[in-house]
Amino acid sequence: MHKYIAEAIGTAVLVTLGCGTAMLVGCDAANGGGYILTALAFGLSIVAMAYSIGNISGCHINPAVSLGVLLSGGMDSRDFLGYVVAQCVGALIGAGLLAAIFNMGGVTDMTGGLGTNGLAGVNGSAIAGLLVEIVLTFIFVTCILGVTSKNAGHGSLAGLVIGFTLTGVHILGIGLTGTSVNPARSFGPAVIAAINGNAAPIASLWVFIAGPLIGAALAAFAYNFLESRVD
Numbered sequence: 605m606h607k608y609i610a611e612a613i614g615t616a617v618l619v620t621l622g623c624g625t626a627m628l629v630g631c632d633a634a635n636g637g638g639y640i641l642t643a644l645a646f647g648l649s650i651v652a653m654a655y656s657i658g659n660i661s662g663c664h665i666n667p668a669v670s671l672g673v674l675l676s677g678g679m680d681s682r683d684f685l686g687y688v689v690a691q692c693v694g695a696l697i698g699a700g701l702l703a704a705i706f707n708m709g710g711v712t713d714m715t716g717g718l719g720t721n722g723l724a725g726v727n728g729s730a731i732a733g734l735l736v737e738i739v740l741t742f743i744f745v746t747c748i749l750g751v752t753s754k755n756a757g758h759g760s761l762a763g764l765v766i767g768f769t770l771t772g773v774h775i776l777g778i779g780l781t782g783t784s785v786n787p788a789r790s791f792g793p794a795v796i797a798a799i800n801g802n803a804a805p806i807a808s809l810w811v812f813i814a815g816p817l818i819g820a821a822l823a824a825f826a827y828n829f830l831e832s833r834v835d
Contacts, residue, residue, distance in 0.1 A: 607661035608686050612694035614653040614665035615788050619698030622646035623719025623793055627706060630714030631778050638714075639778045646783075647771030654763030662752075663763075666786040667691055668820035672745040675824035688788075695792025703796050718793040720805035721782040721812045730811050733781045737815025738822070740773040741785040745823035753831060784812035785819070 625645035629638040654663045664670045670687045673679050679687075699718050706713050726732035747769040751762045770785070777783030784790040790812035794805040 607683075608690040610657040610661040610663075611665055611687050611690040612697065614657050614661070614663055615691045615694030615792075616698035616701070617653055618646065618649045618665050618786075619695050619719075619789055619792050620701055621649040622789070623699065623715075624702050624705075626719040626782075627702065627713045627715050628711070631782065639775060642778060643771045643774035643783075646774050647767040647769075649767075650770050651763050651767035654766060658763060661687070665691060665694070665788075666816075667788055668741050668786060668816035669745060669748055671817055672749055672820040672824040672827075675821060676749055676828055691788040692791055695788040696795060697792075699792040699796035702793075703800055707800075715782075717797045717802050717805050718800075719782070720793045720797055721784045721790045721808070722805060723781065723808050723811065725778075725780040725782070730808065733808070733811045734815045734818075736777060736780045737784055737812060738819040740777050740783065741816040741819025742823045742826075744769055744773050744785050745820045746827055749823060749827040755831065781812070785816050787813040787816050 622642065622645045626638070626642040629641045631638050631642055650663075650665075653665060657663050662673070664673065664687055667688045670679065670684050670691070674681065674684045702718055705711070723730060723733045726736065748766055751765045773785060774783045777785070790809060794809045797803075798806050
């Protein structure tokens with residue numbers, strides 16, 4: 605149970621810091637600085653949580669990462685389901701906190717929807733958005749599987765490598781889909797935004813669930829194949 609609670613807390617922190625930064629600085633093409641700040645917020649959140657709860661739960665805080673670990677033999681199906689539920693609950697808590705803070709404080713949400721993901725950057729194309737999320741998640745999960753492998757030997761640097769990789773995929777993906785690579789991160793803000801009267805993000809939510817899960821599965825299969833040749 606402790607590891608599930610850790611996953612919920614970690615995901616809530618990720619959503620609060622990452623989406624909260626996006627809400628404050630905006631993520632439109634005319635405001636490139638907002639891209640960098642938001643990318644750093646997500647990346648640094650991962651770094652902070654990796655060194656906070658990594659020894660408790662492994663700091664997945666992302667159903668796509670948990671799927672990659674499951675398919676690589678690093679966890680069983682019971683823990684996988686427990687992690688996913690905890691991550692989604694944490695994302696709802698994080699998005700709920702942001703909604704309360706911004707609403708009570710009268711702060712303008714520059715994203716218009718609690719930092720939800722969308723397809724505006726790919727002109728509304730669900731297929732293009734799906735491809736973006738598959739590719740970016742493949743890169744991210746491959747990094748995680750590699751840096752945490754028993755053959756890696758990166759030790760205490762793993763959290764930094766993973767955080768910088770998440771920052772990197774955000775720098776590209778923000779202008780296209782807002783960068784999900786994490787179904788829970790997309791789910792929480794979309795649901796809370798809908799409760800607040802903005803149901804638009806729900807329509808494309810499937811892209812940000814399916815894309816990361818497909819990308820993670822491909823990463824696991826590819827990495828398992830590559831590592832088997834090393835062994």
